[in-house]
Amino acid sequence: MGVYARAPLAFERGDGVRLYTAEGEAYLDCMAGIAVNALGHSHPKLIAALKDQADKLWHTSNIFRIPNQEKLAKLLTDNTFADVCFFTNAGAEAIECAIKTARKYHWANGNPERIDIIGFDGSFHGRTIATIYAAGNPSYVEGFGPTPPGFVQAKFGDLEGLKKLVGPTTAAILLEPVQGEGGARSWTEAQLKEIRQLCDETGTLLIYDEIQCGL
Ligand SMILES: Cc1ncc(COP(=O)(O)O)c(C=O)c1O
Numbered sequence: 001m002g003v004y005a006r007a008p009l010a011f012e013r014g015d016g017v018r019l020y021t022a023e024g025e026a027y028l029d030c031m032a033g034i035a036v037n038a039l040g041h042s043h044p045k046l047i048a049a050l051k052d053q054a055d056k057l058w059h060t061s062n063i064f065r066i067p068n069q070e071k072l073a074k075l076l077t078d079n080t081f082a083d084v085c086f087f088t089n090a091g092a093e094a095i096e097c098a099i100k101t102a103r104k105y106h107w108a109n110g111n112p113e114r115i116d117i118i119g120f121d122g123s124f125h126g127r128t129i130a131t132i133y134a135a136g137n138p139s140y141v142e143g144f145g146p147t148p149p150g151f152v153q154a155k156f157g158d159l160e161g162l163k164k165l166v167g168p169t170t171a172a173i174l175l176e177p178v179q180g181e182g183g184a185r186s187w188t189e190a191q192l193k194e195i196r197q198l199c200d201e202t203g204t205l206l207i208y209d210e211i212q213c214g215l
Helices: 044-056 067-079 091-108 129-135 159-165 189-202
Strands: 013-015 018-020 026-028 116-120 151-154 170-175 205-208
Touching: 091 129, 091 170, 091 205, 116 129, 129 151, 151 159, 159 189, 170 189, 189 205
Parallel strands: 116 151, 116 170, 170 205
Antiparallel strands: 013 018, 018 026
16 A cells, blocks of 8 residues: 555664664664654563563453553653553554543533544644544545544644634644654743643643654
């Protein structure tokens, strides 16, 4: 299936920050997947951890407790703002979960009309139906049918415009603190604080997509 304009290049193995073709030609990996291989390639400790788990147990589903997952969740909640973790298989799935959580939160609080997710131009949140419309990039939504209800597009950096868009049907504002695909465009700390305040005043939820820029 035609996805990216593929480079005529394939790699056989990776080691730390380098990638190697089957002919042994080395490349410095400045892409890291698309900013996802933060730990580099083939680190011995990571290989050992993966092999160790593969030898013991592959999958049990979340019908059962998963002690190592609980350990990781505790590490994350002890060291970040969060008090709960939900693990997903991909970034798009995490954003889908955030959108669903925001809508369900308002529904559970007696405000089922609050379904709108406000996103910004230049953002990228994944390639599922909900996440392409949350980002609103015209080239990613083209051909995928009518825009589903509940997605509103704001202009990156325009706080006055954003304030006008927040209303009685707003569920959440969704933003990347530093836009990845938008070209490393950041919100300033002052802008983020103002958005936080806008959310507090209007009962709007604030979703940070830090999938590319990191915690
Ligand atoms: C900011 C951001 N959100 C969401 C995603 C989607 O992640 P995934 O490709 O794992 O679904 C990406 C992927 O690059 C991303 O950069």
